[in-house]
Amino acid sequence: MNLTYDQTYSLFSLLNFDLWKFDPSNQWLSLTGKLHNQQITLQVKPSILQRTFFTNPENKSYLQLKQSNNYLILHIRAGKAGMALFSNSSLVKHKIIKKYMVRKKQGKAQLTYNILKGKARGGAKLRLERTREFYQEISERLNNWKVGISQAKFIFFQCTPRLWEGLFKTKKPPPFLKNDFRLYKIPLTTYQPSLKEIKRINFYIHHSILRIYPKNVFEMEFEKLMKNLAILEINQTVAST
Numbered sequence: 227m228n229l230t231y232d233q234t235y236s237l238f239s240l241l242n243f244d245l246w247k248f249d250p251s252n253q254w255l256s257l258t259g260k261l262h263n264q265q266i267t268l269q270v271k272p273s274i275l276q277r278t279f280f281t282n283p284e285n286k287s288y289l290q291l292k293q294s295n296n297y298l299i300l301h302i303r304a305g306k307a308g309m310a311l312f313s314n315s316s317l318v319k320h321k322i323i324k325k326y327m328v329r330k331k332q333g334k335a336q337l338t339y340n341i342l343k344g345k346a347r348g349g350a351k352l353r354l355e356r357t358r359e360f361y362q363e364i365s366e367r368l369n370n371w372k373v374g375i376s377q378a379k380f381i382f383f384q385c386t387p388r389l390w391e392g393l394f395k396t397k398k399p400p401p402f403l404k405n406d407f408r409l410y411k412i413p414l415t416t417y418q419p420s421l422k423e424i425k426r427i428n429f430y431i432h433h434s435i436l437r438i439y440p441k442n443v444f445e446m447e448f449e450k451l452m453k454n455l456a457i458l459e460i461n462q463t464v465a466s467t
């Protein structure tokens with residue numbers, strides 16, 4: 227079952243958060259208890275936004291999970307880029323940028339091809355010029371969003387190392403450093419940048435996964451599930467902080 231950010235918070239509020247056991251090796255939380263005389267185990271894999279809470283020793287209370295989260299998603303591929311600012315899970319603004327910078331039938335960005343093969347000629351020079359314009363347009367748009375980005379807690383990005391390097395070689399670099407502590411590479415297979423793809427990435431960033439064992443103990447909506455879990459007798463000897 228996928229849980230929204232707020233649903234995950236509600237689950238931790240209902241069931242004593244301090245009794246959940248966090249496994250840093252796989253980043254799952256688990257809690258064991260008895261419901262209707264049946265032993266059950268709940269497992270939650272927090273969303274990317276919430277995992278930062280569990281891995282940060284400065285966070286002392288799960289109430290901090292309720293804090294607002296503003297973030298940027300930046301998705302770059304050769305010749306196409308998507309970027310969006312979010313406040314919590316709500317899209318504030320977005321931009322898709324396209325430029326001709328890929329060699330036909332070869333799938334390589336012209337900059338990559340030149341590094342591998344040598345100097346550019348003819349159409350290759352045009353693609354190189356479009357490549358520079360591509361990076362510059364991305365950087366200009368990010369700088370237009372400078373205020374919003376300065377308030378972002380996270381900058382989620384997905385692109386190749388070479389494309390990422392190129393972004394910081396523009397005349398006016400983006401409004402964050404290449405080693406900004408807010409940067410987080412998205413651990414997800416992505417497709418061509420688009421608004422639809424940005425929304426898919428955002429769903430992944432914002433949602434947790436809930437599993438209940440034995441399987442199929444509950445097949446119900448979240449609200450009904452919460453009513454059942456409200457009477458869960460937590461096994462405090464199994465789950466620990």
